[in-house]
């Protein structure tokens with residue numbers, strides 16, 4: 001039986017990758033809120049496509065941001081919808097506190 005070593009180099013010398021992760025994660029909020037310029041957003045997008053651990057974090061942040069965004073829509077909405085949204089906000093807050 002032969003054990004094939006998948007990780008051919010170990011020793012933790014991946015400063016470039018580590019830096020890319022820190023860079024991507026430090027901008028993930030801005031990326032989610034579309035506050036980055038196209039070039040920077042592309043760098044983040046490419047990193048997420050290549051880096052599974054950052055993608056995981058992004059998906060969690062994205063899910064949370066999606067919930068928050070649903071409660072705070074940017075276009076003004078009629079009173080009826082506004083009331084629905086505030087009751088939704090209570091639900092979301094409740095869910096987040098429970099989980």
Ligand SMILES: [Zn+2]
Nearest residue numbers: 020021051054
């Ligand atoms: Zn990464």
